[in-house]
Amino acid sequence: MEVKDAIMGRRSIRKYEQKEVEDEKIREILEAAIWAPSAGNTQTWRFYVVRNRDLREKLMKASYMQKQIIEAPVSIVVTFDRDEIDKFYGRRGVELYAIQDTAAAIQNMLLRAYDLGLGTCWIGAFNEEEVASIVRVPPIERPVAIITVGYPAEKPTSTRKPLDEVVRYVD
Ligand SMILES: Cc1cc2nc3c(=O)[nH]c(=O)nc-3n(C[C@H](O)[C@H](O)[C@H](O)COP(=O)(O)O)c2cc1C
Numbered sequence: 001m002e003v004k005d006a007i008m009g010r011r012s013i014r015k016y017e018q019k020e021v022e023d024e025k026i027r028e029i030l031e032a033a034i035w036a037p038s039a040g041n042t043q044t045w046r047f048y049v050v051r052n053r054d055l056r057e058k059l060m061k062a063s064y065m066q067k068q069i070i071e072a073p074v075s076i077v078v079t080f081d082r083d084e085i086d087k088f089y090g091r092r093g094v095e096l097y098a099i100q101d102t103a104a105a106i107q108n109m110l111l112r113a114y115d116l117g118l119g120t121c122w123i124g125a126f127n128e129e130e131v132a133s134i135v136r137v138p139p140i141e142r143p144v145a146i147i148t149v150g151y152p153a154e155k156p157t158s159t160r161k162p163l164d165e166v167v168r169y170v171d
Contacts, residue, residue, distance in 0.1 A: 006111045011158055013119025014068040016150035021074050025116050029076075029149065032112035036104035039097035044085040045105050048077040048135040055134055059146060062130035068121050072150035076109070077131060078102050079141040102144045109147055119152030 030047055038045070050056055051074055059077070060069040069075055080102050085093040106122060113120045123146040131143045 001115045003111075006114050010110055010114040010120075011156045012121045013148075013150070013152040013154060013156070014071070014121055015152070015154040016068070016072045016119060016148070017153045019073070019151045021118060021149055021151070025113075025118065026074060026076075026149065028116060029109050029113050029118075032108040033078075033105040036101070036108045038101035038104070039085075039093065040088055042085060042088050042093075042097075042101070044081045044098055045102050046079045046081060046137075046141055048079070048137065050075045050077065050135060058134045059126075059131060062134060063123055063126035063146060066123060066125070068148045069123070069146065072119075072121070072148035074149040076147045076149060077135050077137070077143055078106055078145045078147065079132075079137050079143045081141050083140045098142075099144065106145055106147060113149055117151070118149055119154075121148045123148065 026049060030049075033045070033047060034043065050059065053070075056070055056075055059075055060066060063069055080098040082094055082098075085098045089097055110120045110122065124144075126143075126146060128143050131137070131146065132141070135143075137143055
């Protein structure tokens with residue numbers, strides 16, 4: 001698939017087929033994640049793959065009952081290691097670089113998943129402490145997102161503001 005087709009065709013999927021996702025495809029998605037750029041190539045991101053239904057139900061509850069978490073067969077919780085990024089870049093690393101690094105990794109995951117015929121939803125609205133405890137994230141890590149992965153059962157559309165509204169050419 002052309003990169004442009006993946007960028008333009010991907011949409012957030014919140015309804016999924018009741019069908020498992022192959023381990024190999026999840027591995028491909030994680031492989032795409034780790035090839036994202038990161039500040040100083042520090043790669044402080046971490047990924048927790050959750051297939052267990054009880055755990056996903058808990059994740060759904062910790063995410064204000066967002067049902068796509070229980071509908072999709074896989075959730076991937078993305079975190080970063082606060083200590084590691086702090087060691088390299090201090091406060092700017094913890095507050096800015098690690099957020100950008102994990103976001104770049106997540107976007108790679110969404111695009112690769114789409115390329116593999118899968119749907120995803122990037123979920124940011126959740127209780128961090130609860131999510132950390134459900135997937136047993138060590139205290140030095142901060143959960144930043146939950147990514148649901150599964151075979152899509154909907155074809156949503158979404159629009160964008162026109163370029164003119166968001167771009168400024170400066171000289
Ligand atoms: C940082 C971030 C947090 C998000 N959190 C949620 C969320 O909690 N629940 C949800 O359903 N979608 C969430 N989304 C998905 C957005 O709603 C979605 O990307 C946006 O509406 C554009 O739609 P599209 O992805 O289909 O193009 C989030 C996206 C981002 C980047």
